[in-house]
Each structure stands twice: as structure tokens, then as C-alpha cells.
Amino acid sequence: MSRTPSFALVTPLVALLLAAGCTSAPPGTPVPSVDPQATSATPAAAATTAAAEAPPTAVPTATEAASDATGFGLLTAVRVAGQGTTDRxxxxxxxxxxxxxxxxxxLPVYSDPAGEEVPLAGTAALQVSLIGSSAYREVGDPEPAxxxxxxxxxxxxRVTELVNLGDFERVLVWAAGVRGRTGFAVSTLEAPPRLVIDVAR
Structure with a gap:
């Protein structure tokens, strides 16, 4: 009577034991804990997540700002409102x-180009000159757009009010009255084009 060689049954068992032995730590070796909530991520993905969770802006610190952009800015709207920790x-x-x-x-601030004093509430003014801008589409138009x-x-x-000081030779001038000078931040947005000034409260 023939018998099935015993090594045919033993080999899988040995392989299993060897595999278990390779992954087991020696006695007394601490086993690292695994956070079930943790997920692996590439450095780029981690950076993207961190950026998305970061605060949208830092505390505004600028006291002056300038741009030499050359595009023509036809003014279509002006707004001022509280926006979290800033006045926008x-x-x-x-x-x-x-x-x-x-x-x-x-203070005081003056109209452009007449140079007449313009009343403005506050202890100082944040003056904004928009160079290459107008509420008129063409020079000489009888009515503004x-x-x-x-x-x-x-x-x-922080901002008391916003006053229009003048629209002359493609330069618009505005002044924002403020209750004390604080830092501000300037940014631009698209669709539609906007200039945003955030004044720290």
C-alpha cells in the first residue's frame, strides 16, 4: 500500500510558521501603536491639506501699498462693510x-483737483488713489458709467466712512476715515476684477 509523502502536508505548515516568525517581535520588544484615524499621505497632499486648513489671512500689518498695473479700471461699484476681524x-x-x-x-482731506477741504469723521484717513481709473468710460463723457x-x-x-474726493484725468481718489491707524492688507480678486482693502479693527 502506498503512502502520501508527509512532506507534502508539512511544507505549507512550515511556510506559515516561518511567515509568522518573520513578523513577530522578540519577547519584550514594544509594539508600536497604530492610530486607526491616521491615514497616509504624500508630502504634496499633506501640504495641500495644511494650506487649506490655515487661516485665510494673517493680521494686516501694512501701512502703505502701491501697484503700477497699467490696465484701465472702469469703476462699477464701491462697498464698505465689517468682515470678521477687519473692515473691508x-x-x-x-x-x-x-x-x-x-x-x-x-486730516483734513481735500478734493481733487479743486483742493477744497472735505469733512471726514475719524482721527486720520486712509487715502486711496486709483491710477488709470474712472467712473467714466471715455474722457469727456457727459454721464458716468x-x-x-x-x-x-x-x-x-475702525472705518468711519468712505468719501469720494475726485475723478480727474483718469485718477480716482477716495479717503476712508479711521478711528486710529492700524495695519491693512491689500489683495485683488477676479471675475469681476476687485481691489480689496482689509483694515484691522
């Missing part, structure tokens, strides 16, 4: 964000 001023344009010069100035308000205000804490 927005200038919206039809085609492009123009160049600008933004800085604090002492946007009916610019003389002054406006919103639910703000």
Missing part, C-alpha cells in the same frame, strides 16, 4: 484692477 473696502471694476497708491494721511456715491458707510468698527 472693495472697489469693483468692469475690465481690470488699475494701479493704486494707498497710505495714511492726516457708474453713479458714484459721494460718501458711504457700513457696519464697520
Amino acid at each position: 473696502i472693495v472697489f469693483e471694476f468692469a475690465e481690470a484692477v488699475p494701479g493704486y497708491r494707498i497710505s495714511y494721511v492726516d 457708474f453713479d458714484v456715491p459721494r460718501r458711504l458707510s457700513g457696519d464697520t468698527a
Whole structure:
């Protein structure tokens, strides 16, 4: 009577034991804990996640800002409102964000080009000159494309009001009254083009 060789049954068992032995730690060796919530990620993915969870902006610190952009900015809207820890001023344009010069100035402020004193609430002013911008599409147009308000205000804490100082030779000048000078941040947005000024409260 023939018998099945015993090694045919033993070999799989030996392989299993060897495999178990290779993955087992020697007695007394601490076993690293595994966080069931942890997931592996590539450095790029981790960086993307960290960026997405980071605060949207740092505390505004600038006291002046400038841009030499050359596009023409046809003004279509102006807004001012509280935005979290800042007061936000927005200038919206039809085609492009123009160049600008933004800085604090002492009161009083003056109209451009007449040079007449313009009342403005606050202890200082954040003056915004939009270079290559106008509410008029063409020089000499009898009516502006946007009916610019003389002054406006919103639910703000630092900014008292925003006043229009002039629209002359493709330079728009505005001034925001403030209750004390704080840092600000300037950014631009697209669709539609906007210049955003966040003034720290």
C-alpha cells in the first residue's frame, strides 16, 4: 500500500510558521501603536491639506501699498462693510484692477483737483488713489458709467466712512476715515476684477 509523502502536508505548515516568525517581535520588544484615524499621505497632499486648513489671512500689518498695473479700471461699484476681524473696502471694476497708491494721511482731506477741504469723521484717513481709473468710460463723457456715491458707510468698527474726493484725468481718489491707524492688507480678486482693502479693527 502506498503512502502520501508527509512532506507534502508539512511544507505549507512550515511556510506559515516561518511567515509568522518573520513578523513577530522578540519577547519584550514594544509594539508600536497604530492610530486607526491616521491615514497616509504624500508630502504634496499633506501640504495641500495644511494650506487649506490655515487661516485665510494673517493680521494686516501694512501701512502703505502701491501697484503700477497699467490696465484701465472702469469703476462699477464701491462697498464698505465689517468682515470678521477687519473692515473691508472693495472697489469693483468692469475690465481690470488699475494701479493704486494707498497710505495714511492726516486730516483734513481735500478734493481733487479743486483742493477744497472735505469733512471726514475719524482721527486720520486712509487715502486711496486709483491710477488709470474712472467712473467714466471715455474722457469727456457727459454721464458716468457708474453713479458714484459721494460718501458711504457700513457696519464697520475702525472705518468711519468712505468719501469720494475726485475723478480727474483718469485718477480716482477716495479717503476712508479711521478711528486710529492700524495695519491693512491689500489683495485683488477676479471675475469681476476687485481691489480689496482689509483694515484691522
